[in-house]
Amino acid sequence: MSKLRWGVLSTAQIGRTQVIPAIQRSNNGEVVAIASRNQQKADETAIELGIPKTYDSYDSLLDDPNIDAVYIPLPNAMHKEWMIQAANKKKHVLCEKPVAITNSELDEMLTACKKNNVVFMEAFMYQFHPQHQKVKQLIKEGVIGDVAFMRASFSFYLEDRSNIRLSNELGGGAMFDVGCYTLHAIRNILGQEPSSVYASANYHPKLKVDMTMTGTLNFDNGIVTSFDTSFDSVSRESYEVVGSKGSITVTSAFRPDTNEDMAGEIIVSKDDGTTEVVKEAGDQYTLMAEDFADAVLNNQPLTYDLTAMQNQMKVLDAVYESSKKGEVVKL
Incomplete structure (x- = not known):
């Protein structure tokens, strides 16, 4: 696998304007699919950003075997549900900050991450x-x-x-x-x-x-x-x-x-x-995407690891x- 194949859950503005273009600028990643509960929004975003595949549900995207990792820019209260769903489908996860609403939520997410042996990182791009x-x-x-x-x-x-x-x-x-x-x-x-x-x-x-x-x-x-x-x-x-x-x-x-x-x-x-x-x-956005992809593709340690995420929370x-x-x- 020469490049990490990304899927994106939702057409949120931060994804459309910052993170998706950053992944497309990266040297080790490509955005291959995007999902929205509104098919028209998914299709419009895909055309705008040159994404080859769309889905009308998050579950459908997670079922795609040709996707290695997902980026989750959903509302904060939805992070836990969809991070765990993604981990259970063996997808690596880059999730927008704050990664969870409470530390106890994060504990549940980390359990799913470790159980499924997936890479998980919070998207504090500035660092x-x-x-x-x-x-x-x-x-x-x-x-x-x-x-x-x-x-x-x-x-x-x-x-x-x-x-x-x-x-x-x-x-x-x-x-x-x-x-x-x-x-x-x-x-x-x-x-x-x-x-x-x-x-x-x-x-x-x-x-x-x-x-x-x-x-x-x-x-x-x-x-x-x-x-x-x-x-x-x-x-x-x-x-x-x-x-x-x-x-x-x-x-x-x-x-x-x-x-x-x-x-x-x-x-x-x-x-x-x-x-x-x-x-x-x-x-900074591209450097973040490349750091995450390097961790998945080459088994390298994340710059921002799970302990650091726990301390922040x-x-x-x-x-x-x-x-x-x-x-x-x-x-």
Whole structure:
């Protein structure tokens, strides 16, 4: 098998505009089928993106023996059901974030994954962009001294109040949608897990989903971090790492692919008053697809493995628990 043969469950926008084209740009994957409960949508998307086969149900696609792996961009509350269904059909699974609604859901998914010996990964694509490795390198080299603080933000104003992102039943909310990136980035860049979480949120009185959430992750080595996310604020997607001798700011932390040449900007400010701007380019969606396919085709370890997924879900669980109880949650 020279290329991984992908099927896609649903015609969701993230798949149509980002992930499917990224797989098609990859050197080790091809999209061979797409399924939708609306046959017309499946057919239109297939024509638009050059996908050879369509199905009018997810089950039919999973029954196709010529599909090796599936990408699942369904609503959050549907991830568990269809990941388990796919695993039981021996399909490897790349699933959109958040991979589950709760840590207990993830446990069920991991059980199915291990039982069926399939590769399973959560689609946190941002981490594959080379700008983050550059940040880690700068921190390791002591460019900003000892790290004391980190903050991460990801927000946008959601005008359409009927959007699926605001459906409590389908796992909506700002933290599930984009805020989870901030938690991931803090843990990813610092390379460690928090010991406690505190979060505060504004929940929509009728929709019962978080519209804005902010909070802190504290670490045993004394590093303090903060995160914020919102559907009610202007677009923001950045993080800053502050040390004893300077700071590093990443201005397009999560969607540098929207910039010219898919380049991220890293601003290094030092205590001597100097500032350096570093550019790092990379196709994060394609790099993610290639990493996953390499794991399946060549039995290579995933860059983002099952343990890392579990750790992310534990923190996300704790953040929601803290926001509802109004108290610190220890991990």
